[in-house]
Amino acid sequence: xMTPSRSSNLPMKVLLRLGAQIDRQLPPGLDVLPRVDVDxxxxxxxxxxxxxxxxxxxxxxxxxxxxxxxxxxxIEILTPGLRDQDIIDTRVEYADAGIPSLWIVNPRTPVTAxxxxxxxxxxxxxxxxxRTLKVDKPCRLTIDLDxxxxx
Numbered sequence: 001x002m003t004p005s006r007s008s009n010l011p012m013k014v015l016l017r018l019g020a021q022i023d024r025q026l027p028p029g030l031d032v033l034p035r036v037d038v039d040x041x042x043x044x045x046x047x048x049x050x051x052x053x054x055x056x057x058x059x060x061x062x063x064x065x066x067x068x069x070x071x072x073x074x075i076e077i078l079t080p081g082l083r084d085q086d087i088i089d090t091r092v093e094y095a096d097a098g099i100p101s102l103w104i105v106n107p108r109t110p111v112t113a114x115x116x117x118x119x120x121x122x123x124x125x126x127x128x129x130x131r132t133l134k135v136d137k138p139c140r141l142t143i144d145l146d147x148x149x150x151x
Contacts, residue, residue, distance in 0.1 A: 014105065100138070109149065
């Protein structure tokens with residue numbers, strides 16, 4: 001039986017730590033959830049994605065796939081072997097589905113976060129940062145990126 005390497009567990013550790021930071025700061029009525037099915041509801045084909053983290057209104061959480069129109073933020077954590085084209089495709093699909101905010105977190109030292117906002121149907125980069133991420137959408141959040149990696 002193969003034992004997962006430390007590097008293969010890194011994105012999961014980052015996901016847990018990031019989710020905890022977000023959860024502590026969310027106002028009542030919003031929740032963060034890991035790895036839930038999101039129905040993008042695209043007209044061309046039925047597409048379901050599983051973002052690493054999503055933020056959505058508490059009253060809209062459900063057992064089955066959540067509709068993209070209910071998601072206020074999606075977060076993807078880069079993993080080893082992920083191709084640039086995979087991230088581009090994901091960004092395009094989330095934008096086409098109307099998800100208003102996307103973060104892409106790169107867990108390599110130094111940890112970086114790129115924040116995208118939806119403008120006229122396309123994602124545009126709002127900021128790229130190291131050390132500390134501060135946003136006002138979907139609410140005020142301050143993320144200490146340096147604490148996402150294990151010591």
